[in-house]
Amino acid sequence: MAGETRDPRGIGVPRDDRLTTLLDALRQGKRRHRKHLAALPIEEKLRIVVELQRLAAEIARGTGRPEREPWRLDDET
Amino acid sequence: MRKAVAVLDELARRGIILRYAVGGGVAATFYVEPVLTYDMDVFVILPPSEGALVSLEPLYSSLASMGFLPEREHVVAGGIPVQLIPAYNDLVLEAVDNAVQLPLGDSQVSVVRVEYLVAIMFQTGRPKDIARAAMVLGQAEIDRDLLGRILRDHGLKEKWQERQEILGE
Secondary structure, three states, X not given: OOOEEEOOOOOEEEOOXXXXXXXXXXXXXXXXXXXXXXXXXXXXXXXXXXXXXXXXXXXXXXXXXXXXXXXXXXXXX | OXXXXXXXXXXXXXXXXXXXXXXXXXXXXXXXXXXXXXXXXXXXXXXXXXXOOOOOHHHHHHHHHOOOOEEOOEEEEOOEEEEEEEOXXXXXXXXXXXXXXXXXXXXXXXXXXXXXXXXXXXXXXXXHHHHHHHHHHHHOOOOHHHHHHHHHHOOOHHHHHHOOOOOOO
């Protein structure tokens, strides 16, 4: 732990370098995962899009917002 | 999606559309991680027609003859709602003319080139378009010279420079 940093509101908070290292590692992991997803074949990506639509529909249902119907892919995408 | 592409190819074969290119979220998904989208936006160039107004009637008649009836603003093909959007300005026309053929299984599909996709998202300018443009810029391989030329030619360069921070540039 060393020094002080500012949170988004401009309030001074103690800087914890261990936390910074952990967050950097998490960000790098996310970047790697996105790169992996971006490199998938389009057919696989479209299947993931449908999964995202299903997830969004579930959340909408749970929060009482209008839900949109997920695609029903009827071929090999 | 192959069925949707087969329908588009058939429309082109019949001369109902001259050219097409997939745009929007589906096009973005070709270049970056999958993005949540609900329609497959397809920009189409229609043959020249007489009269003051552009009519989509021949397009929808042909689709109906192929068994695809419009539902609200789209037709469903292969389980995907497809929205056919006549190329509505010079940028979109140029994007269709410069579309790339990308593999889809053992066939190919015409997709808006990534640099044009970013420019169209930026020009459209809704928050979700700007967010997608930032995502594409962060993940896809972009020909910066080409993107700069497109932005300049279509009067978007100045606005782009103003919004660089939002775009993560």
